[in-house]
Amino acid sequence: MDNLNINWFPGHMTKALRMMRANLKLVDVVIELLDARIPYSSANPVMNELLEGKPRVVALNKADLADPEWTKKWIKHFSTQGHQVVALDAMTGSGTKALVSQVEQLGYQKATKLVSKGVNARAVRAMILGIPNVGKSSLINNLNGVNVARVADKPGVTRGKQWIKIGRNLELLDTPGVLWPKFEDVEVGFRLAITGAIKEDIYDLEKVAVRMLTLLSEQYPERLIERYNLTAPLPEDPTEILELIGKRRGCLRSGGIIDYEKARRLILKEFRDTKLGRFTLDRPGEIRVLVDTEK
Ligand SMILES: Nc1nc2c(ncn2[C@@H]2O[C@H](COP(=O)(O)OP(=O)(O)OP(=O)(O)O)[C@@H](O)[C@H]2O)c(=O)[nH]1
Ligand SMILES: [Mg+2]
Structure with a gap:
């Protein structure tokens, strides 16, 4: 496992961060996409720093592959830490309605503030952030209803920039932010x-x-x-x-x-392939540093 970081450090990471910071300025809310089987391991180590207090919804994707009992516990864990959280299956779209409504609610607060300052009301803007292969493109495709973003089962395939309108109140940046995982662990x-x-x-x-x-x-x-x-x-x-x-x-x-x-x-x-059933490998309360206390 020694050479896992070869594709990411440091050039790729610096460039990815610069692009992400620029894109973050454009949105009201961030959807942090995690793998429900490994919510700790699929989290990015600098997410909190990167968001600088920007509202986020934690989305536990591939929940169809995860152990439902543990997904419940993870939801509780993230809620206790003050986050909005939703379990998703980006392939079937299960959970996406709840996701959209949570994103709209969080973004609405910011939009209302703008309106009070005399700015015309506008749709809530959001973007997806997540590590490779966590399901960013699948989620965008599902929310959009057609296959605009390319989906592949190999990590690292998304490029290009546009907004996708979802219903009347939400616009999603069609380029997700690709983050690196905690390679050092x-x-x-x-x-x-x-x-x-x-x-x-x-x-x-x-x-x-x-x-x-x-x-x-x-x-x-x-x-x-x-x-x-x-x-x-x-x-x-x-x-x-x-x-x-x-x-x-x-x-x-x-x-x-x-x-x-x-x-x-x-x-x-x-x-x-879930031939052995649905698994959750990361569990809240494991001794390692937890997602939200990570610096
Ligand atoms: N079972 C299941 N598979 C999923 C789900 N979401 C995505 N996948 C699969 O996971 C793989 C990766 O999905 P992508 O949407 O390409 O992931 P991505 O985050 O865009 O990946 P990169 O573009 O490489 O960063 C694909 O094989 C998808 O079919 C889900 O909710 N459940
Ligand atoms: Mg992709």
């Missing part, structure tokens, strides 16, 4: 890789698969047991779990030797 790197937010060619598949099995056997052992027909308790050593899964699934090379590489790819794919 190794555990964050793992969780980004496990959930598919990082390109496969820059992480070590073996380490990521091992970390994933460790996390799953701690957080959701029964899912592993059920899916791969294993027996409880699971072995402590994740490599042994991988071996068992490999055997069950016939990930074998000639001579009956386990094909570990194949087994690693299989479990990561099945995890991301």
